[in-house]
Amino acid sequence: LNRALHSGADPAVLARDFVSHWRDIFLSAVVGERWISDGGISREDFVEMARQTGGCDLADVQDLYRLAREGADEAVRGSNPSYGLEALIV
Numbered sequence: 001l002n003r004a005l006h007s008g009a010d011p012a013v014l015a016r017d018f019v020s021h022w023r024d025i026f027l028s029a030v031v032g033e034r035w036i037s038d039g040g041i042s043r044e045d046f047v048e049m050a051r052q053t054g055g056c057d058l059a060d061v062q063d064l065y066r067l068a069r070e071g072a073d074e075a076v077r078g079s080n081p082s083y084g085l086e087a088l089i090v
Helices: 002-006 011-031 034-038 043-053 058-077 081-089
Strands: none
Touching: 002 011, 011 034, 011 043, 011 058, 011 081, 034 043, 043 058, 058 081
C-alpha cells in the first residue's frame, strides 16, 4: 500500500478496487463456478478467490464484503485516507 501511494496511486481508486475485488469474491461464493461465465472471470481467478476465502461460509464472505464497502467509504472520507486503507486491509 505504501509503495502504491508513494508512487502516486489515488487512495479512492485503491479503495474502489479493493471493494470490487471483494464483490467478485462474494459473487463467486454465491454463484459458484457459473461466475466464470456470468462474471467474465477466468477459472484461475475463480480458484484464487476461493483460496482467499479459505473455506469461509457464505455469511462470513458476505460480512467481509460489507466490511470492505463500509471501510472503503470511511477511508476515503477520512482526514487521512492512507491510514484508513491500512486499517481496512489489515
